Amino acid sequence: MRPFTFSKARDVSSAISDVTSHEKAKFIAGGTNLLDLMKIDVMTPRHLVDITNIALKTIEENEEGGLRLGALVSNADTAYHEQVEKRYPLLSHAILAGATGQLRNMATDGGNLLQRTRCYYFYDTDTPCNKREPGSGCSAIKGYNRDLAILGTSEYCIATHPSDMCVALAALEAKVNVTGKDGDRVIPFAKFHRLPGDTPHIDTNLKEDEIITSIDLPAKGFAEHYTYMKLRDRASYAFALVSVAAALEMDGDTVKEARLALGGVAHKPWRKPEAEAMLQGKPATRGQFQKVAEAYLEGARGYGYNDFKIELAKRAIVRSLEQAFKMEASS
Incomplete structure (x- = not known):
């Protein structure tokens, strides 16, 4: 792991200010994916902004009669939340299908949306990968690609998104609430993640200075079927x-x-x-x-x-x- 500096944010505003004032800065919460990638030099941020103390850890009803999941609520707390289990069992079941109990205790809902691909070649820094190093090529297309994509691919990348939670959120048509230096905005879940095209290194439509604050579930949860x-x-x-x-x-x-x-x-x-x-x-x-x-x-x-x-x-x-x-x- 390469050296980096570290700071702790007290609120959303200070987190945004901190990440924009440092070169190659990243937010860190549970760290269940980011730290793994830092250890093998796939991601090399120079500064980390710890957001775990920010008050984004509640699940409450939203204005549409659905639920608002705070970005720092753990995957485990979300899956076992009484209202999630009752009204959105599809989401609860999807979360519990992923990772392990220990990881679900650490991983956050906002962080789950930002997982990087588990493509072998993305993790192997000795092989070309356009997602890791734009313009270097895609080793997976002619390599061992058993786990990789069959839809929405391009000549630049055939990686897959690894999340289970996100599959359920897509079906439920959730919305992602984000805040950045230009203010607040809402991203429909269908537009949050990107297809690879010729820029596979850009996973989402989230700006560098933006932080996910919450995820809104609609009133309709399809709890019966x-x-x-x-x-x-x-x-x-x-x-x-x-x-x-x-x-x-x-x-x-x-x-x-x-x-x-x-x-x-x-x-x-x-x-x-x-x-x-x-x-x-x-x-x-x-x-x-x-x-x-x-x-x-x-x-x-x-x-x-x-x-x-x-x-x-x-x-x-x-x-x-x-x-x-x-x-x-x-x-």
């Missing part, structure tokens, strides 16, 4: 090969609204609202779900070792929708 499915190589502490957050609003056997988000397949949680709309007003049948799965994976491309993920994702979508439909409100 939902599922989070994570397909992975082992049951514990493994990132998704494919994950699916599925949420349905039903009128008997007819779908009133459907939400889907995929993880493990793209540079960001993958949504395709036009495919979801195919279910609106339609009976919840396997045949209808298969049509949606085909539409969701239209344009998918494998790179050799990960070709299997295309069919795996289709089957996961169908199975997830079936499970969400069959759920009882009391489950």
Whole structure:
């Protein structure tokens, strides 16, 4: 790990002032991803601003009748919060599918959104990686790419976003509240993360001086018909090969609204609202779900070792929708 300076912020304003007054500065909270990357020289900030003492650790009702998750609430506290479990069980289940209990105790909700990819070549500083060193090339495209993206890729990067929590937040259509030197703004979750394009080193649309203050969940939580499915190589502490957050609003056997988000397949949680709309007003049948799965994976491309993920994702979508439909409100 390279030397760095360190300061502790007392509030949001001082944190922003501190990070803008130092070159190559980063905020740090739980540090469960950043410190790992610093140890292997993938990220080399010269200054860290500790934000753990800022008062962003509450979960409360927001103006829309949903919940506001403070950016510094731990993943564990969010997953086990009474109102999250009751109103947004999809989010609770997704969080509990990720990492380990120890990591969930440390990791924060804001930090979860800012995780970097777990691509082997991003972590290996001896290999070219456009995400780590822009313009150096993408070793994964012709390398061992079994875990990597099949949707939204570019010739510059086929990395995937690793979060489980973010897949659920995408399906719920959350909003991210941020503050920077130019003031406050709200970023719809669908626009928070970026596809790689020709700038894969830029993961999000968050500005360098901006800090996430909270995440807003809408009033509708799809608590009666939902599922989070994570397909992975082992049951514990493994990132998704494919994950699916599925949420349905039903009128008997007819779908009133459907939400889907995929993880493990793209540079960001993958949504395709036009495919979801195919279910609106339609009976919840396997045949209808298969049509949606085909539409969701239209344009998918494998790179050799990960070709299997295309069919795996289709089957996961169908199975997830079936499970969400069959759920009882009391489950």
